[in-house]
Amino acid sequence: MFNVQRMKGLVVKNTGSWYTVRTDDDQLLECKIKGNFRLKGIRSTNPVAVGDRVEVKVISDGCWIVAIEDRRNYIIRKSINLSKQSHILAANVDQAFLVVTVGRPQTSTTFIDRFLASAEAYRVPVYLIFNKTDVLDEDELRYQEAMVNLYETVGYECRQISAATGLGVEELRPLLEGRITLLSGNSGVGKSTLINRLAPHANLRTAEISDAHNTGMHTTTFSEMIPLATQISPPASSPSYLIDTPGIKGFGTFDMEREELTSYFKEIFHFSQDCRFSNCTHTHEPGCAVLKAVEDHYIAESRYQSYLSMLDDKDENKYREAY
Numbered sequence: 001m002f003n004v005q006r007m008k009g010l011v012v013k014n015t016g017s018w019y020t021v022r023t024d025d026d027q028l029l030e031c032k033i034k035g036n037f038r039l040k041g042i043r044s045t046n047p048v049a050v051g052d053r054v055e056v057k058v059i060s061d062g063c064w065i066v067a068i069e070d071r072r073n074y075i076i077r078k079s080i081n082l083s084k085q086s087h088i089l090a091a092n093v094d095q096a097f098l099v100v101t102v103g104r105p106q107t108s109t110t111f112i113d114r115f116l117a118s119a120e121a122y123r124v125p126v127y128l129i130f131n132k133t134d135v136l137d138e139d140e141l142r143y144q145e146a147m148v149n150l151y152e153t154v155g156y157e158c159r160q161i162s163a164a165t166g167l168g169v170e171e172l173r174p175l176l177e178g179r180i181t182l183l184s185g186n187s188g189v190g191k192s193t194l195i196n197r198l199a200p201h202a203n204l205r206t207a208e209i210s211d212a213h214n215t216g217m218h219t220t221t222f223s224e225m226i227p228l229a230t231q232i233s234p235p236a237s238s239p240s241y242l243i244d245t246p247g248i249k250g251f252g253t254f255d256m257e258r259e260e261l262t263s264y265f266k267e268i269f270h271f272s273q274d275c276r277f278s279n280c281t282h283t284h285e286p287g288c289a290v291l292k293a294v295e296d297h298y299i300a301e302s303r304y305q306s307y308l309s310m311l312d313d314k315d316e317n318k319y320r321e322a323y
Contacts (some may be wrong), residue, residue: 001009005058008069012225019065021056031056031063044086047135049074050223050243051091051180061191073122075182077248090182090223090243095125095175099185099194101132102144107186109147115184116156117264121256124182127157127175131190134162150300157267163194172198176228178238187247195226195244202244217229222246258311262290265307267299 013020019031033048038220048054074091079285098115100107110254112128119126128151129292130144148158161168176198183191200309228240255262262282263269272280276287285291293299 003060007058009054009056010225011048011050011052011054011065013222014046014048014224015222016046019054021054021063021065029056029058029063033066034064034066040099044088046088049088050225050245052092053092073124075122075124075184076120077118089245092122092180093182093243094179094182095127097127097129097172097180099129099131099183099189099191101186101189102130102147103136103140104132105188106188107189109302110306110309111186112151113265113303114126114310117160117174117256117306117310118260120264120266121260127159128162129172129194130158130165131194133160134165134167146235150302153267156301161194163190163197164170167199169194169197176242178240180225180241180243182243182245184245185247189247191247195242197211199226199228199242249301255311257316261307261310265303267293267303271299283308283311 002049007023009021010024011019020245021031022031054065055067057066068132071091075089223245227244262272271289271293274289280288282290294304
């Protein structure tokens with residue numbers, strides 16, 4: 001007879017084939033998924049995600065994840081090459097920091113808006129962290145201020161920082177205290193540099209931006225939950241974690257219905273209450289209050305175009321990269 005142990009814990013790292021689980025008695029176990037686990041209606045490239053609470057069975061041939069506890073939320077996107085499947089970035093998060101840059105590389109508003117809409121769908125609050133403020137010229141600084149004004153008007157808190165110099169980084173610590181925070185963004189926006197500022201013990205590898213294409217190069221190849229010493233007194237009752245994720249190029253939306261999409265854009269939802277038709281798609285209908293608000297500049301053209309691109313996803317069932 002094999003000696004079988006069952007225990008519960010938290011998934012703190014996912015390397016694709018292996019999952020590191022921190023058990024409730026503070027052991028770190030390298031686990032795999034039972035072979036039939038993927039067949040239980042989970043249409044995802046990673047049915048287990050960092051942040052999941054799981055049940056582990058330890059037997060003679062290793063450690064196996066045999067069950068996932070119910071998630072309170074998650075951030076999900078469509079897989080690039082598998083349009084019928086999703087990829088879960090993280091589960092059970094308190095908030096997300098979306099790190100963006102207006103130059104070197106430039107983060108598109110389409111990417112930002114797709115991430116924000118997905119976070120709205122799964123009830124995850126988002127802060128926009130504008131990084132590399134120290135290297136911006138005057139025109140770029142003006143553009144960044146305009147972006148901050150746009151998103152703060154919509155209802156998203158923004159911070160302007162430089163992870164490289166430390167500018168504004170300490171002001172982020174109170175936001176992280178006692179919370180599990182997903183850190184996401186395009187490759188090259190400085191997520192690893194920011195984590196190294198906030199959690200020097202992580203000692204993450206960083207890379208230079210590609211001069212040829214002004215794009216980022218992947219330095220994080222797997223998702224990991226990093227404990228954070230926020231140095232706030234008194235200490236929080238709940239631990240603080242950053243979830244580091246690989247840089248992503250595009251953000252394909254997954255499992256969103258057309259009629260729900262309006263509610264994931266805060267300002268579009270606000271004006272949609274005054275549309276003539278309750279099933280208005282805000283594309284062509286007479287008496288559409290959203291189209292009038294776009295025309296009158298109460299809704300930013302970039303936000304409206306992002307909304308249209310997500311409607312187009314539903315029409316064409318395809319993955320979209322950031323424009």
